[in-house]
Amino acid sequence: MTAWIYRPTRLSRQEFRNQVTGILFVMPWIxxxxxxxxxxxxxxxxxxxxxxxxxxxxxxxxxxxxxxxxTDDDFMTAARNTIWWVLLSTPSGVISAFLxxxxxxxxxxGRSGFRAIFFFPSIIPSIVTATVFxxxxxxxxxxxxxxxxxxxxxxxPFLSNPDWAKPTLLLINMWAQGGAMVIFLATLQDVPxxxxxxxxxxxxxxxxxxxxxxIPMCSPVILFNMLMAFISxxxxxxxxxxxxxxxxxxxxxxxxxxxxxxxxxxxxxxKASALAWVLFIVIVIFTVALFRSSxxxxxxxxx
Amino acid sequence: MASTTSIRGGGSADAVYKKSWARRMxxxxxIMEITKYVLLIGLAFSFMLPFYWMASSALKNDDQVYTxxxxxxPNPRLWNNFGEAWTIKNFNQMTFNTVVxxxxxxTFGTLLSSTLVAYGFARVNWKGRDALFAVVLATMMIPFxxxxxxxxxxxxNLGWLNSYKPLVVPAFFASPFFIFLLRQFFKTIPIELxxxxxxxxxxxxxxxxxxxxxxxxxxxxxxxxxxxxGCWNDYLGPLIYANKEPDWTLALGVNGLANTLYxxxxxxxxxxxxxxxxxxxxxxxLIAFFFAQRSFIEGIALTGLKG
Numbered sequence: 153m154t155a156w157i158y159r160p161t162r163l164s165r166q167e168f169r170n171q172v173t174g175i176l177f178v179m180p181w182i183x184x185x186x187x188x189x190x191x192x193x194x195x196x197x198x199x200x201x202x203x204x205x206x207x208x209x210x211x212x213x214x215x216x217x218x219x220x221x222x223t224d225d226d227f228m229t230a231a232r233n234t235i236w237w238v239l240l241s242t243p244s245g246v247i248s249a250f251l252x253x254x255x256x257x258x259x260x261x262g263r264s265g266f267r268a269i270f271f272f273p274s275i276i277p278s279i280v281t282a283t284v285f286x287x288x289x290x291x292x293x294x295x296x297x298x299x300x301x302x303x304x305x306x307x308x309p310f311l312s313n314p315d316w317a318k319p320t321l322l323l324i325n326m327w328a329q330g331g332a333m334v335i336f337l338a339t340l341q342d343v344p345x346x347x348x349x350x351x352x353x354x355x356x357x358x359x360x361x362x363x364x365x366x367i368p369m370c371s372p373v374i375l376f377n378m379l380m381a382f383i384s385x386x387x388x389x390x391x392x393x394x395x396x397x398x399x400x401x402x403x404x405x406x407x408x409x410x411x412x413x414x415x416x417x418x419x420x421x422x423k424a425s426a427l428a429w430v431l432f433i434v435i436v437i438f439t440v441a442l443f444r445s446s447x448x449x450x451x452x453x454x455x
Numbered sequence: 456m457a458s459t460t461s462i463r464g465g466g467s468a469d470a471v472y473k474k475s476w477a478r479r480m481x482x483x484x485x486i487m488e489i490t491k492y493v494l495l496i497g498l499a500f501s502f503m504l505p506f507y508w509m510a511s512s513a514l515k516n517d518d519q520v521y522t523x524x525x526x527x528x529p530n531p532r533l534w535n536n537f538g539e540a541w542t543i544k545n546f547n548q549m550t551f552n553t554v555v556x557x558x559x560x561x562t563f564g565t566l567l568s569s570t571l572v573a574y575g576f577a578r579v580n581w582k583g584r585d586a587l588f589a590v591v592l593a594t595m596m597i598p599f600x601x602x603x604x605x606x607x608x609x610x611x612n613l614g615w616l617n618s619y620k621p622l623v624v625p626a627f628f629a630s631p632f633f634i635f636l637l638r639q640f641f642k643t644i645p646i647e648l649x650x651x652x653x654x655x656x657x658x659x660x661x662x663x664x665x666x667x668x669x670x671x672x673x674x675x676x677x678x679x680x681x682x683x684x685g686c687w688n689d690y691l692g693p694l695i696y697a698n699k700e701p702d703w704t705l706a707l708g709v710n711g712l713a714n715t716l717y718x719x720x721x722x723x724x725x726x727x728x729x730x731x732x733x734x735x736x737x738x739x740x741l742i743a744f745f746f747a748q749r750s751f752i753e754g755i756a757l758t759g760l761k762g
Contacts, residue, residue, distance in 0.1 A: 170581050173659050177575025180568040181591065184628025189594055192605035199604060206611070252498070258491060268748060269499045272506075275751075276740055277688040279706045280733045283713060284509045287726050295508055298525040327502065331755050338756035387598050390690050394710060411600050416695065421604050428600040435598060 200426035205419040217426035227427075229402050230410035234431075236318065237406060238385040238438070241325050245381050246374065249329040253336035254362070267337065274330030282394035285324055286311065314403035317396055321404060324391065332377045339373040340366065371450040379442060386435050407431050506737075513537065513731035520726045533727065537735060540728035544715070546735075548701060549708040556619045557693070557704060558686035564626035565633055565682045566675065572629040573637030574663050578649060588638070595631045599691075607695060621696045622689075626682075633678050636754065640674035641667060677754030680747050687740065705736045 175182075200217055202210035221227045252270055256263055273281075288294050289310035297307035310320040343366050351361050367374070389408040392398060398405035398413075407427065415424035512520065514533050519526040541547075575581075576588050610621040644667060652662050668675070693704040703711060709732050716725040744751060 167581075170579055174575050174579040174581030174584055177579060177659070178572050178587070180627065181572040181629040181634065184568075184625065185590075185594065188606065188625050188628065189597070189602065192602040192609065193597075195605040195608070196601055199608075206608070255491070255494060255498075260491065260495065264748070266495055266499055267752070268744070269502050271752065272741070272744060273502060275684060275688070275744065276737055277706050277709075278690050279709045280509070280737050283709060283729050283733050284505045287512065287730065288505055288508050293521055293525075293726070295504075295525045295527075298523055302524055327505075334752050334755045383596055383598070387600065394690070408600060411603070415604050415607070421608065424604045428598070428604065431598055432601050435596070439596065 196425045196428060199422050200429050202422040204421040206421060207419070210422065213422070217423050218430070220423070221426070221430065226402070226405070226410065230405050230407050233318070233403070233405055234386060234388075234407040237321075237388060238382060240318075241322055241385045241388075242378055242381040244322055245325055245329050246332060246377050248326040249332035249377065250336050250370075250374065252329070252333045253340055254366070256333075256337055257340040267334070270333055271330035274328045278390035279394055281324065281328070282391060286395055289320065311396055312400055314399075314401045317400060317403040321391060321395070324395075332381070335373060335377060336370065339370045343369045368451045369453070372452055375442075375446050375450050379439065382438060382442065383435065386431060386438075509730050509737070510734050512726055513540075513734045515727045515730075517724055517727070536724075536727050536731045540712070540731040541735065543728065544708055544712050545701075546705065546708055546732065549703050549705045552619075552697065552702055553687060553704040553706075557622055557689075557697075558683050560619070560623045561626040561686050562679055562682040564623060565630065566678060568627050568629035569633035569637050569678060570663070570668070570671075570675070573634050573641055574659075574667065576634065577638040577641035578644075578662070578667065579659060591631045591634055595635075603695075610696065616696060617699055617702060619697060619702075622686075622692050633682070636678060637671070637674055640671060644670055673750060673753070676747065677750050680743065680750055681754060684740065684743070687736075709733060709736065 199210060201212060201214060203213050203217075204210035256267055256270070260266070289296055291297050291307050291309050291312055294310075296310070301307055308316060310316050347365050347369070348361055351365055356364070387408055388406055389412065392404040392406055393409055393412070396404045398409045411424050411427045411431075414420045414427065511527065511529055513536055515526060515529045515536075516531075516533055519529050576584060576591075606621070610616055613620075615621050615624075648666050649662050652666055657665070688706065689704070690706045690710075693702075693707050697703060697707070700711065709729070712732055713725075713729055716728060
């Protein structure tokens with residue numbers, strides 16, 4: 153930018169007016185940012201160094217909240233579950249969304265109908281998902297296990313067995329990937345047709361074209377959806393809370409549930425704040441790692 | 456190779472074209488087509504299964520719930536279950552809470568603030584604009600947990616607990632997602648329109664309300680839809696701030712109903728009533744989706760493509 157070299161010392165009258173106008177328009181966000189983001193972030197940092205139960209004033213205890221986590225079994229369980237969830241739900245969600253979109257992108261009749269069917273589960277209230285699947289996957293009365301029994305197989309304890317609970321949540325998560333799927337569908341339609349046609353002429357088959365042209369062309373959006381999946385994965389609350397309440401046997405106790413309990417049931421605001429900051433730092437680390445790795449596999453068309 | 460114009464033995468060109476489709480596809484092509492549709496229909500079926508189970512179970516009575524093999528077509532169909540389940544808890548009040556006390560004010564606030572802020576980021580040129588916008592986007596990555604506790608404490612000190620103020624008031628300060636969406640859309644409107652208006656002496660506000668907004672109906676519809684939907688589906692927000700039963704939203708109500716039914720120990724009609732209520736609160740989402748399918752899907756695609 154040449155402006156760095158030569159800069160007028162004063163804004164022209166029009167530029168000054170624009171500056172004021174711009175900031176005025178954006179003022180609602182600025183005020184909101186200060187009130188609902190900066191101030192809470194700073195106070196959260198402060199509370200994380202205290203013991204605070206809302207009834208008595210906060211008591212400063214230094215880094216005790218943080219060091220306690222190292223010996224806290226419940227914390228370790230929650231942390232392990234959360235990492236498991238993020239590392240598995242991100243690829244499984246993104247891949248299933250992408251494959252569904254790829255399937256929808258082919259020449260088929262009734263595409264909008266199928267698209268609607270695949271998209272709808274992603275917009276229903278979480279409580280509905282929870283109640284329906286609680287019944288559907290019930291080991292005694294649910295349809296799925298009954299069908300399994302009819303086929304002569306063992307009934308699967310989807311929600312009552314600690315080893316099955318998280319994978320079950322994973323499957324439900326893949327069922328609700330409509331949002332990501334729609335984004336992928338739009339991207340897939342942007343893949344340059346000439347490239348695919350040229351490849352066909354050169355004798356590439358469908359799989360080769362998919363792997364070597366379609367996927368690289370979509371890689372920026374794949375990165376975007378992975379990032380979104382990551383961030384929401386770390387914050388996963390509704391379904392584990394409503395469907396399994398963190399069980400069975402703490403199998404689905406994720407950090408967000410652990411935090412909610414500590415804050416609102418045990419009234420340990422200090423501990424909860426420290427927990428939130430640990431989560432934040434972990435998210436930042438994971439996000440940076442994701443972006444670093446992206447340089448190797450993401451292809452931006454402008455380069 | 457049949458061409459669309461050749462006609463054999465008096466048949467229509469269309470019929471000849473269709474007949475040769477199978478020949479042109481070849482055996483592998485036909486297998487691929489069949490696999491495609493089998494996959495699609497199979498997936499569609501399994502995706503819809505939970506909804507069918509929900510709706511059909513709403514019509515069952517206890518005998519049909521606790522039987523094996525599972526009942527797919529309840530007979531008799533207890534349509535009364537819907538009415539009965541709705542009155543176990545005060546779902547009418549909850550509908551009022553969800554719509555009138557939460558969704559509508561919050562959406563109004565969102566539309567108002569997001570439009571103004573997005574306009575400032577999209578159509579006005581000022582120093583630091585793009586850097587600040589990057590900050591807006593960055594805030595989307597902050598997990599809600601970090602703000603949860605201090606916000607609760609702030610609202611407690613303000614005396615706003617057990618009300619909808621903590622959920623509605625922040626909507627008037629523009630959230631990043633909607634700012635982003637509207638900014639992307641505003642940027643697609645030709646700059647000449649603004650320039651022409653400025654030559655005629657219009658102020659930025661004039662331009663916003665008389666030119667940009669009328670052209671932005673699709674984007675505004677998307678914002679309104681997403682905001683309403685977000686409020687309808689919101690569970691954690693009301694859980695924290697609207698915790699007393701008279702203040703419950705429908706989402707809290709369904710969960711409350713589940714707890715009540717389980718705790719009653721009687722175990723009668725638990726599932727049918729729960730399924731009935733769940734069906735009822737899904738129907739508005741279904742209707743909104745049908746009427747606004749394109750808006751929904753375009754809105755989401757918009758965020759992903761330019762993101």
